[in-house]
Amino acid sequence: MSNYKELLKNINTFIFDYDGVLTDGSVITPNSGEAYRVSNVKDGYALQLAIKKGYNVAIISGSKGNGMMHRLKSLQITDIFLGVENKLEIYNDYLKNKSLESSNVLFMGDDIPDYEIMTKAGLPTCPSDAAEEIKNVAKYISHSSGGKGCARDVIEQVMKIQGKWMNDDAYHW
Secondary structure, X not given: OOOOHHHHOOOOEEEEOOOOOOEOOOOEOOOOOOOEOOEOHHHHHHHHHHHHOOOEEEEEOOOXXXXXXXXXXXXXXXXXXXXXXXXXXXXXXXXXXXXXXXXXXXXXXXXXXXXXXXOOOOEEEEOOOOOHHHHHHOOEEOXXXXXXXXXXXXXXXXXXXXXXXXXXXXXXX
């Protein structure tokens, strides 16, 4: 895992799972049935900045919900795949449709449904509280847990090594 930093310079695409990565995995379900999730504002800042800087940003999640869609769209994310049964199929289609190479993709997942993509992505990463099976295939394990800044961690590392962090446009949403 020590040489994952060499891979950061080649990343042009970030793909994230939602629950357990952009949230802590907790779901509150009131009587209305719409699940409530808590997300991290620092993750959100980094996601929108990555888009502003020209990176591809996608979400591939088995979960779905109006709140999730609203949050992601508010961050200007347009490549959103929710309610996905076969994540690897969506991943492969996404790369093909965007003419992307796996070697340029940083993927962050946290649990067994992410395993297949973890084995294909150029830089598979995970939050500190990911399942052991996911940690075993990750080339980088964030110091932050899901929903607590792990997405910010990896986006910031890539942008810093590529000289795109803390430029003039970083000070504005």
